[in-house]
Amino acid sequence: MNAHSLARFPNGVYSRAAPIRSQQSKENSIGVAIEGHNLNFSFASRQAKAVPILRDCSLRIPCGQFWMLLGPNGCGKSTLLKILAGLLNPTSGTLYVKVPKTFVFQNPDHQVVMPTVEADVAFGLGKFNLTRDEVRSRVSRALQAVGMSEYMQRSVQTLSGGQKQRVAIAGALAEACKVLLMDELTTFLDESDQVGVIKAVRNSVYTSSADVTALWVTHRLEELEYADGAIYMEDGKVVKHGDATSIRSFIEARQSAYIKQINS
Numbered sequence: 591m592n593a594h595s596l597a598r599f600p601n602g603v604y605s606r607a608a609p610i611r612s613q614q615s616k617e618n619s620i621g622v623a624i625e626g627h628n629l630n631f632s633f634a635s636r637q638a639k640a641v642p643i644l645r646d647c648s649l650r651i652p653c654g655q656f657w658m659l660l661g662p663n664g665c666g667k668s669t670l671l672k673i674l675a676g677l678l679n680p681t682s683g684t685l686y687v688k689v690p691k692t693f694v695f696q697n698p699d700h701q702v703v704m705p706t707v708e709a710d711v712a713f714g715l716g717k718f719n720l721t722r723d724e725v726r727s728r729v730s731r732a733l734q735a736v737g738m739s740e741y742m743q744r745s746v747q748t749l750s751g752g753q754k755q756r757v758a759i760a761g762a763l764a765e766a767c768k769v770l771l772m773d774e775l776t777t778f779l780d781e782s783d784q785v786g787v788i789k790a791v792r793n794s795v796y797t798s799s800a801d802v803t804a805l806w807v808t809h810r811l812e813e814l815e816y817a818d819g820a821i822y823m824e825d826g827k828v829v830k831h832g833d834a835t836s837i838r839s840f841i842e843a844r845q846s847a848y849i850k851q852i853n854s
């Protein structure tokens with residue numbers, strides 16, 4: 591079994607992620623963590639008709655950066671993220687995602703499964719044949735990256751939602767994950783936990799020697815201040831793709847045009 595195809599699933603165990611059956615790019619461009627071209631995805635309706643969800647989505651995210659994926663409800667953000675994670679297969683298109691990759695679930699209780707923080711972060715390391723010292727060292731570096739070093743011996747039941755999210759991210763980092771895919775992690779968190787998680791991700795990307803890349807789905811425009819780049823989707827399509835500042839201006843202009851339109 592390829593350890594890199596493993597993802598933690600809601601049943602509380604590691605399971606094999608669905609393989610990406612789309613054609614992988616032949617040249618995995620150096621310096622690129624995620625690259626997709628003309629990705630399409632449809633669900634089958636009850637009448638067995640294909641309902642298009644993603645249409646010709648193309649994106650390119652460089653290694654070692656923190657990117658965000660934004661767009662209105664139902665535009666296809668989670669579907670695209672699941673395709674990048676290998677949890678769904680695109681109907682057509684080409685895709686390259688660096689491995690190991692980890693999909694971090696919105697509800698940390700689906701991912702943080704061991705009794706203590708230390709045991710949970712070490713949970714996925716069994717398959718690597720590491721010495722006890724190597725395991726300790728990986729766990730300690732991962733917890734440091736997410737600002738949770740002092741929680742090593744804590745029971746996970748005593749952690750807040752945001753702290754659990756950070757432990758889930760540390761688990762991925764300990765396994766030398768290269769791409770973190772995160773779906774609206776801050777939705778159910780209070781403001782200080784939200785900032786804690788987002789800073790932990792940013793710190794993991796910037797301080798890691800392993801060239802970690804993160805893609806973060808969010809509804810919150812203000813979170814763009816932490817991002818290097820962003821992708822904006824509408825109605826199953828990637829409408830704009832670029833640096834975080836220009837995407838923010840683009841979305842604000844679109845929102846004010848919409849408000850003018852409904853007020854006129």
Ligand SMILES: Nc1ncnc2c1ncn2[C@@H]1O[C@H](COP(=O)(O)OP(=O)(O)OP(=O)(O)O)[C@@H](O)[C@H]1O
Binds near residue numbers: 643663665666668670
């Ligand atoms: N299993 C499914 N069967 C049929 N349609 C689905 C399924 N899952 C999602 N969809 C539809 O696909 C579209 C995109 O959903 P998706 O969850 O990707 O959007 P989203 O942008 O992440 O939305 P939100 O911001 O509300 O979480 C929506 O219209 C949704 O109803």
